[in-house]
Amino acid sequence: MKGKVILVGVSGGIAAYKAAGLCSALVKEGAVVHVIMTESAMKFITPLTFQSLVKTPVITDIFTEPDPAEISHIALADKADLVVVAPATANMIAKAAHGLGDDMLSTTILATRAPILFAPAMNVNMYNNRVVQENIARLRDRGYLLAEPGEGPLACGYTGKGRLPEPEELVAVIRAIFQQKQDMQGLKVLVTAGGTRERIDPVRYLTNDSSGKMGYALAEAAAQRGAHVTLVSGNTSLNPPPNVKVISVESALQMYDKVMELLPEQDAVIKAAAVADYRPAVSADKKIKKTKDHMTIELVRNPDILAEIGTRKTSKQVIVGFAAETNDVETNAMDKLRRKNADLIVANDVSKEGAGFGVDTNIVSFIRPDQPPRRLPQMRKRDVAEAILDEIVTIRTSKSGMDRS
Known part of the structure; x- marks a missing residue:
């Protein structure tokens, strides 16, 4: 953590005193720590306590600008390598989940491009409240990081889940975040995701069961590894991953046009979208009325x-495709690899439980030219994404070696 700029946001809960211990521990690790306190947090602990520990000014008021040459919350947002909100109260979690910015901490959260770690701390009944859990889920969906609260006696007298982790526990979480691979730094990566919709008329279309979860996991993981990611997204209900440029399309033709436009500047293309093989020959501009017992669509x-x-593709570009199969998975995937001139096919049997569309896990095999299939066990789609990116980095290294020779 030496030299890393960590912004600690302290919101108003009794656990605010633990944030002082966290700041002290981070400074000992060599981090440069800045602290933002909400108005409520100052009811529990003073700014002077934090300033004494971190040796940098503590920011408490969005309207106080000590340096006229910069806007404080933008400057802090830009320089931060990580933002840690500890304790994260139900109120601050709700603000972040819904994009509110009405104080120094919440506006900085909106402005930063750094990873953000929330450490919830509150009464067990508040933590288990359906609205709070929905807000936490929303944060996870948007790519924010969550430190699980501990269980035990709480300051309110209850016993249960809601304790802010001890400073040393949070330091371990933060250390793990900084150990995230950065082996795709500066690479341009294009990911396609979701299903396409092929219009029959303005209210009807042909589509498939793709949820977009695999493609979105890939885009998020690549961005966290330092890549400049463009996500061309078909139909999905997922929230955009952080630090990813999202381009929404509907049909296969629209996706084709956008991918071909962006292709020349990409270092890697991961085609995870489930694109319709066929479309109606004619798409009516008005709703087709029900008039006959049978209807034929060409x-x-x-x-x-x-x-x-x-x-x-150029010799340096890495091209990854997916093969969603229900039989002869690896045979069909190898055939697809050759026909499509891809560098890697990620094959899966969508009929298996725990694999395929709409679920959070997948079971895949990696198919590469002149190599035996590499079979992965059932894994979370985010972990599958990391494995795919590892493979891309390996392929790029191999291509670079061939160029030098």
Whole structure:
């Protein structure tokens, strides 16, 4: 952590005193610590306590600007390597979950591009309240990090989950965050995700069961590893990953056009979207009325995005495709690898429990040219994403070695 700039946000809970211990421990680790306190936090502990520990000014008021050359919350947001909100009260969690910015801490959270770690601390019944849990889930969906509260006696007299982790526990969590791989620093990565919608008329369309979860996990993981990520997203209900440029499309043709436009500048392309193979030959501009017992829709082939990428790719670009199969998975995936001129096919049997569409886990095999299949066990999609990115880094290293030779 030596030299890392860590911004500690202290909100108004009895556990605020533990934040002083956290700041002290971070300084001992060599971090440069800045503290923002909410008005409520100052009812529990004074700014002078933190200033004595971190040796930097403690910010408490959004309207106080000590340096006229900069706006404090923007400057702090820009310089931070990590933001830690400890304790994170139910109120501060709700503000962050809904994008509110009405004080120094909440506006800084909105302005920063650094990872943000929330450490909830509150009464056990408050923590278990459905609204609080929904807000915590919203934060997770948006890519924020959460430190699980501990269980035990609480200051309110209750016993249960809601204790702020001890400073040494939070330091361990923070250390792990900084150990996140940065091996894709500066690379440009294009990810496609979600299903496409092929319009029959203004109110009807053909689509598939893709949730977009795998593609979104890949985009988020690549961004956290330092890549400049563009996510071309089809149909999904997921929240955009942090630090990722999201371009929304509806149809296969729209996705094709956008991917081909962006392809030349990419270092890697991960085509995780479930693109419709066919579309209606004619899309009515008005709702088709029910007039007959039978209706025939003529379908035409959509362009094959992965195959087109394979014909256009440069020797340095890494191209990854997915093969969602229900039988002969690895055989079909190997055939797809050759036909599409890809560097890696991620194959899975979508008929298996714990794999496929809509779930948070996946069971995949990596298919590469001239290598035996590498079979992974059932894993969270985020962990699968990390494994895919590891493979991309390996392939890039191999390509660089070939160029030098």
